[in-house]
Amino acid sequence: MAGKSVNKVILLGNLGKDPELKYTPSGTPVAKFSLATNDRYKDKDGNWQDRTEWHNITAWARTAEIAGEYLKKGSKVYIEGSLRTHSWDDKTSGQKKYMTEIIVNDLVMLSGRGESAGGGDGSSRGASSSSASGSGNNFDQRTPEPEPAGAGAGPITDEDIPF
Numbered sequence: 001m002a003g004k005s006v007n008k009v010i011l012l013g014n015l016g017k018d019p020e021l022k023y024t025p026s027g028t029p030v031a032k033f034s035l036a037t038n039d040r041y042k043d044k045d046g047n048w049q050d051r052t053e054w055h056n057i058t059a060w061a062r063t064a065e066i067a068g069e070y071l072k073k074g075s076k077v078y079i080e081g082s083l084r085t086h087s088w089d090d091k092t093s094g095q096k097k098y099m100t101e102i103i104v105n106d107l108v109m110l111s112g113r114g115e116s117a118g119g120g121d122g123s124s125r126g127a128s129s130s131s132a133s134g135s136g137n138n139f140d141q142r143t144p145e146p147e148p149a150g151a152g153a154g155p156i157t158d159e160d161i162p163f
Contacts, residue, residue, distance in 0.1 A: 007082040009102050011055060012110075013037040015075045019059075021068030031064035033057050033071065035079065035102075057081075059104040067107065076110040 016034035023029055039051045057079065059067045071077065081102040090097050 009079075009081050009083055011035055011037055011079045011081075011102065013055070013077070013079075015071055015073050015077065016054060017073050019064075019067045019071050021064060029061060029064040029068070031059045031067040033067065035077070056099065056101040057104060058084075058101050059107060063104055063107050067104075070109060074111075078106075078108040078110060079104055080106040 013035045016036050019031040019033040021029060021031045035055045035057050037053050037055065039053065041049055041051065043049050079102065081104045083100055084103050085098055085100045087096055087098050089095070
């Protein structure tokens with residue numbers, strides 16, 4: 001497998017704050033927000049403990065616009081992306097600082113429009129989008145509508161066949 005590598009992150013969590021939408025000097029949209037994921041584990045005494053991990057998320061292009069328009073603090077989202085680490089020298093201390101972020105490739109909204117975590121009617125009115133690369137799925141994430149009463153009821157007759 002020489003030369004082959006993978007940098008893929010999958011997260012399912014809740015936004016810690018509303019996305020901050022800005023534009024590069026060339027006009028490309030970029031949205032930044034934090035995402036919380038939760039973990040439960042047993043400590044050495046056998047007691048359950050909760051742990052929250054915070055992730056820095058960056059979305060570009062159309063995905064950034066969608067995040068800025070539809071996501072709010074508390075929104076539940078599924079994100080696929082890749083890790084990117086930046087480093088810089090702190091001007092006050094002179095120390096080298098690091099920040100790791102997730103660059104979004106695919107974003108699926110799991111909370112309905114205007115809903116935050118825990119809200120909603122049980123349906124998953126979401127949307128899938130991808131960055132400018134166009135490498136995302138565009139599956140309809142909505143719950144299927146129920147068939148109207150009487151539709152499809154009864155056996156198929158010769159009149160139902162279109163030829």
